[in-house]
Amino acid sequence: MIKRLARHYHFMREHLWTNSHLSPYLDQEVSAAERIRVEEHTHVCPKCHRMLETLRETLEGLRAMGAEGGAPSGLTDSVMERVRGER
Amino acid sequence: MLRPMRPVSHADEDDLVARAQAGDQGAFEELVRRHADRLYAVVTRFVGDRQEAEEVTQEAFLRAWRGIGRFQGNSQFFTWLYRIGINEAKRRVGRRASPAGSTSLDEHPGLEVSDLSQAPETSADRRELRGVLEGAIRALGPDYRAALILRDIEGLSTSEAAETLDLGEAAFKSRLHRARLSVRKAVDDYLGDER
Numbered sequence: 102m103i104k105r106l107a108r109h110y111h112f113m114r115e116h117l118w119t120n121s122h123l124s125p126y127l128d129q130e131v132s133a134a135e136r137i138r139v140e141e142h143t144h145v146c147p148k149c150h151r152m153l154e155t156l157r158e159t160l161e162g163l164r165a166m167g168a169e170g171g172a173p174s175g176l177t178d179s180v181m182e183r184v185r186g187e188r
Numbered sequence: 189m190l191r192p193m194r195p196v197s198h199a200d201e202d203d204l205v206a207r208a209q210a211g212d213q214g215a216f217e218e219l220v221r222r223h224a225d226r227l228y229a230v231v232t233r234f235v236g237d238r239q240e241a242e243e244v245t246q247e248a249f250l251r252a253w254r255g256i257g258r259f260q261g262n263s264q265f266f267t268w269l270y271r272i273g274i275n276e277a278k279r280r281v282g283r284r285a286s287p288a289g290s291t292s293l294d295e296h297p298g299l300e301v302s303d304l305s306q307a308p309e310t311s312a313d314r315r316e317l318r319g320v321l322e323g324a325i326r327a328l329g330p331d332y333r334a335a336l337i338l339r340d341i342e343g344l345s346t347s348e349a350a351e352t353l354d355l356g357e358a359a360f361k362s363r364l365h366r367a368r369l370s371v372r373k374a375v376d377d378y379l380g381d382e383r
Contacts, residue, residue, distance in 0.1 A: 124365040130346065152372075155379070159372040162321050163340040172228035173242055177220050180249040184213055187253065 115142045119149050123156055205265050208256050216256070220249055223266055226342065227273045233337045234277040236326050244280055248273035267352040270338065274352065278330050317378065324374035332367035339364055 119142040125131045126139045143150045201222075207215035227248060232241035251272050259268055325333060331353075338349040350360035 121365070124368055125361065128346065130361075155376050156368060156372050159321070159368065159375045160340060162317055162375070163336070163371070164343070166233075166318065166321065167229075167341045167343055172224040172245065173238075176224050176228065176242060176245060177217065180220050180224075180246050181213065181217050183246065183250050184216065184253050187250075 112146075116146060116149060119143060119146070120152065123149075123153055126153075127157060127160060201265055202261070205256070205259065205261070208253075209259070216253055219265070223269055224249075226266070227269060230270060230337055230342055231273050231277050233325065233341060234274065234330075234333060235280055240280060241277075244277050245273065248276045251276065263351050264348070267344075267348055270352045271354065274334050274338075278334075281330055317375065320374055320378040321371060324371040327374075328367055328370060332363060332370070335360060335364045336367040336371065340368070 115138070119139050122131060122135060122139055126136065131139065139153075143153050201219075204215045204219050208219060224245065228241060228245045231244045231248070232238055235241050235244060248269070252269055255272070259265065325336060328336065334353055335349065338344045338352055339346065344352065346357055346360060346364075349364075350357045353360060355363070
């Protein structure tokens with residue numbers, strides 16, 4: 102009974118810790134030890150594993166939104182017209 | 189095609205800034221040309237309307253011109269410029285009525301997730317996912333939206349994005365994580381509906 106409780110406590114502690122480190126993990130802003138800790142927990146926890154994968158999918162989608170289009174062609178001229186109008 | 193976000197040469201950029209600070213409008217014009225595309229992209233994501241984004245971007249550059257004498261070079265020029273742009277965008281957004289459906293991040297998004305076998309694969313699905321992402325970004329509060337746009341869409345580093353928002357890195361990371369979880373929740377709901 103005590104062993105089961107200890108295992109559950111350990112699991113939940115790792116669960117919460119991992120959940121708060123998924124972003125830095127995906128940004129590769131964790132130490133080697135922290136990376137292993139995230140990977141060990143996501144390997145045994147289906148919720149955190151799926152959380153990690155949907156977060157990864159979300160970030161890929163967000164990053165694909167960058168580098169699109171450009172400023173309207175006359176924007177620089179409009180800015181400089183206003184700059185020249187300044188005293 | 190977007191111009192590169194960062195200047196080709198820092199020394200070159202420093203020289204342009206110094207000349208602009210001395211009143212050289214030609215140097216300032218070159219700075220505008222270098223940064224217009226990216227600043228406009230950031231602002232467009234933030235305000236969600238191209239016409240308004242153009243006005244905000246123009247206003248931001250004008251404010252930068254007026255204030256360039258106060259730029260001390262302690263940060264990179266583009267982070268200083270982005271800060272002006274985001275503050276101007278926040279002012280615009282703040283003048284509007286509170287957006288319907290704006291998401292509070294006071295409650296931590298839940299851990300429930302969908303079956304990843306339902307992840308979108310076709311181009312139509314991708315377009316739909318993109319619409320979900322855009323809606324989720326618009327629903328974020330301004331501070332969270334700014335963090336997400338700078339780091340995850342515009343690709344600034346954590347330190348650059350934190351500097352732009354005048355935050356310490358730890359505070360920035362916390363804000364970014366909460367913003368990501370909120371957007372992820374929207375993606376998860378979308379994937380769940382697809383089942």
